[in-house]
Amino acid sequence: MRNFWEELRRPILALAPMANVTDAAFRHMFAQEHRALPADARPVLYTEFVSVEGLLSRGRERLLPDLWFNKGAASGRPDADADEHPIVAQIFGVKPDQFARAAELVAGMGFDGIDINMGCPDRAVERQGAGAALIKTPALAQKIIRATREGAGGLPISVKTRIGWNTEQLDEWIPALLEEHPAALIVHLRTRKEMSKVPAHWDLAPRLVALRDAHSPLGKDGTGGTLVFGNGDVASRDDARARAAAYGLDGVMVGRGAFGAPWFFTGKEPDLRERLTRLVEHTELFEALYRNGDPAHGATLKNFDVMKKHYKAYCAGFDGAKELRIRLMEETNAAGVRRVVETFLADTP
Numbered sequence: 001m002r003n004f005w006e007e008l009r010r011p012i013l014a015l016a017p018m019a020n021v022t023d024a025a026f027r028h029m030f031a032q033e034h035r036a037l038p039a040d041a042r043p044v045l046y047t048e049f050v051s052v053e054g055l056l057s058r059g060r061e062r063l064l065p066d067l068w069f070n071k072g073a074a075s076g077r078p079d080a081d082a083d084e085h086p087i088v089a090q091i092f093g094v095k096p097d098q099f100a101r102a103a104e105l106v107a108g109m110g111f112d113g114i115d116i117n118m119g120c121p122d123r124a125v126e127r128q129g130a131g132a133a134l135i136k137t138p139a140l141a142q143k144i145i146r147a148t149r150e151g152a153g154g155l156p157i158s159v160k161t162r163i164g165w166n167t168e169q170l171d172e173w174i175p176a177l178l179e180e181h182p183a184a185l186i187v188h189l190r191t192r193k194e195m196s197k198v199p200a201h202w203d204l205a206p207r208l209v210a211l212r213d214a215h216s217p218l219g220k221d222g223t224g225g226t227l228v229f230g231n232g233d234v235a236s237r238d239d240a241r242a243r244a245a246a247y248g249l250d251g252v253m254v255g256r257g258a259f260g261a262p263w264f265f266t267g268k269e270p271d272l273r274e275r276l277t278r279l280v281e282h283t284e285l286f287e288a289l290y291r292n293g294d295p296a297h298g299a300t301l302k303n304f305d306v307m308k309k310h311y312k313a314y315c316a317g318f319d320g321a322k323e324l325r326i327r328l329m330e331e332t333n334a335a336g337v338r339r340v341v342e343t344f345l346a347d348t349p
Contacts, residue, residue: 003156004086004112005183006223009040011244012251013265014186015258016231017046017090017115017160019122020306024068025286029262029278031070031082036266043254043265045069045087049117052093052102065290065301067109085112088158092117094129094140096147103151113183114152116144118161121192132192135165138176145180156183160231160253163204164191170207178215178226185212186229186253196256200232205247218250229253237267260313272318272348276341279314280334283307287334304332320344 005012015022015030027045034042048066055063070084089111091102103114118141120131127133134141149157159182163170168191177185187208189200208228212218216226227250234240240252258264262278270278290302308329315325324344331337 003183003223005044005156005158005227007040008042008044008086009038010222010250011241012044012227012229013237013240014044014229014251014253015046015265016253016255017049017117018255019048020302021259021309022046022048023066023286023290023302023306024070025282025289026310027084027087028070028082028285029282030258030265031084033263033266033268035082042086044112045084046115047087047089049090049092049120052091052098053095055091055102055105056098067106068289069111087111088113088115090115090117090160091148092120092125092130093144094134096140096143099144100147100151103148103155104153107151107153107155111155113156113158114148115158115160115186116148118159118177119188119192121195132162132165135162135169135173135192138173142176142180145177145182149180158182158184158186160186160188162188162190162192163201166191166193168201168204170204170211174208174211175215178212181216182226184227184229184251186231189230189232196232200230202230202232202243202247205230205243205249209248227251231255233257237265260310260316273345275314276345279311280338280341282310282314283337284334291333307337320348 030045047069050063050066054060067089069087070082089106091099091106091114093099106114117131118134122131125131129137145157145159159177161177164173189202189204190196190198212226212228218225229251230243230247230249231253234243234252234254234257240254243249244252254264263270286307291304311325311328315321315328327340328337331340
């Protein structure tokens with residue numbers, strides 16, 4: 001099976017997986033903007049992370065919406081007008097046999113790749129020994145990569161992690177991952193202890209590249225080994241490209257910097273009307289998918305308050321932004337958000 005990572009133009013850019021953020025509505029807003037980009041220059045999109053144990057349980061149906069993505073016009077879904085590929089499903093857990101079975105399930109859904117979360121600092125995840133806690137058990141992490149590969153049916157496997165647990169542990173932790181030759185290794189350049197409270201340690205990126213070259217090197221044509229990505233504090237598309245060039249990375253993953261900016265990877269700077277129009281479209285799609293129900297399910301799946309974390313990012317940097325944001329926070333449905341935005345634009349010179 002094809003390794004889509006090797007088909008992309010470098011530096012490769014990617015949108016980070018974020019719980020209750022990178023749902024199908026959020027990603028769709030980016031996919032609409034990406035239609036104008038060549039296929040090999042589109043950023044890689046990631047789903048929210050999903051528990052392998054949950055995917056194998058009787059409660060699987062409650063988790064499957066986190067793995068929804070656009071499958072084209074024939075799906076009948078409200079987001080069928082833009083292609084999300086390349087798209088990667090991120091999974092987490094602690095038991096290798098569950099990773100193998102879950103990977104087989106995910107592989108049948110049409111994803112381009114599977115990513116293993118080895119960096120999440122959520123305490124509920126860590127109590128299981130999953131997410132960032134795997135930094136403390138490198139041998140288990142290796143078994144998980146192997147098991148996921150066995151179940152994935154040839155899909156490329158990537159890993160997203162951090163530079164260490166309480167302290168920087170690159171030389172102990174990163175080689176253990178690279179020895180399993182994942183297709184891509186994405187490193188959030190902070191420790192688990194640091195969370196996102198300190199600036200990302202981009203000065204460590206050259207060491208990541210050197211470790212890759214020692215343990216899972218690329219061939220002369222840039223294929224065959226592990227691609228290495230940095231993540232943390234990226235402010236713009238140009239910033240991402242500059243960091244990749246400065247540190248010799250194959251790509252950069254962007255998280256919070258892309259909030260409220262579905263045009264982030266195009267380099268476009270929209271005017272106020274377009275920015276707020278996209279806010280409304282995002283809200284209406286979220287409601288259509290998760291509040292009114294997907295055509296295949298017909299259920300209310302996410303609380304409307306999930307959308308409100310996006311309004312702070314959409315409403316920033318212009319006169320009246322704070323007041324608009326406060327008014328939006330009071331709304332409980334997409335119709336109300338549309339009325340507030342249309343009134344604001346009508347009153348704005």
